[in-house]
Amino acid sequence: MNKGLYIHIPFCRKKCAYCDFYSVHHSKELAERYTEAVIRNINAYGGKFDTVYFGGGTPILLAEHIGRMLKAADIAKGAEITAEANPCEMEPHTLETLLKAGVNRISVGVQSFCDKELSALGRRHDSNTARRAILAAKASGFDNISADLMLAVPHQTRDSLARTLDAMCGLPVSHISAYMLKIEPDTPFGRNPPEVPDEDSTADMYLQTVEALAQNGFAQYEISNFAKKGCECAHNLKYWRREEYLGIGPAAHSFCDGRRFAVARDVGDFINSPVQKELLTDEAPDEYEERVMLGLRLSEGIEESLWKPFETSLRRVPKNYYRIENGRLSLTAEGFLLSNEIISLLLADQ
Ligand code: SF4
Secondary structure, three states: OOEEEEEOOEEEOOOOOOOOOOEEEEEEHHHHHHHHHHHHHHHHHOOOOEEEEEEOOHHHHHHHHHHHHHHOOEEEEEEEEEEOHHHHHHHHHHHHHHHHOOOEEEEEEEEOOHHHHHHHHHHOOOOHHHHHHHHHHHOOOOEEEEEEEEEEOOOOHHHHHHHHHHHHHHHOOOOOEEEEEOOOOHHHHHOOOOOOOOOHHHHHHHHHHHHHHHHHHHHEOOOOEEOOOOOOHHHHHHHHOOOOOOEEEEOOEEEEEOEEEEEEOOOOHHHHHOOOOOEEEEOOOOHHHHHHHHHEEEEEOOOHHHHHHHHHOOOOOHHEEEEOOOOOEEEEEOOOOOOOOHHHHHHOOO
């Protein structure tokens, strides 16, 4: 079976206040050596891929190298090939370079269309830059454009979120990822926490997002992901459906040939090693538990053979938190808000 290929591009021009993804300062010299290391690893692992995802960091900073990396990989015809992009870097010629390299899906880190919120997050772009970036992607020939949206950020209110959602839905995007801000310890926000909306307001804003996106033709297919028909992210679906993927680069994770491993957050070590060093990740739950945990993130839910074993515990879950349709159990939007608690309760009796 074809796998997914994740390539981490660990470079950013500036660190955002909330972000703990692994990245270092970008330089041309480092980008060249990094590209060579990625290609060495693609050759060493081999395999055939039907999705490729360049995540980061800021993959668009390596736009001129992405074609070489893709050429090194055996990619199935019609594969989904995504690159994450920062609105500040989405110049028409850069977008054309990505398209020519074979990238056919772009994921834009918009986060908000409210300038006060963007500035509090430490983002380099403002709302106009984000708007222009999405329009430039469309004009360059990208038909599959995803936008990231962040919930529960400093200064966000139901009104400002409504304006952001309106702006986003008015642009040519076919996919929206809406994540709640998480304060990570080893970040400027972790060291000096900002004031953010409380838990009840955050829950309200999540439900507001689900409703507004549904009204605009974006169906929810995962806790945080929404798509126009046929535009779900095939690469990310592999994670939730427990299909195999190879991760290349520092901080990348893999589920490959039945093994799970990660790579250390150290760009120098990655560049200087003939093949990336695999570190075993914390012990994964058993396959059954993992299928339940991952499957209940998806709106398609899990099949009957997976939920039958905890049918009795399910009676303790309020009815508005889940549904059973055509034999499949799935969580509702209200249920998604409490998915960790619900899944723990269901699996506790196993
Ligand atoms: S949010 Fe994106 S651009 Fe900002 S520091 Fe993290 S990876 Fe870099």
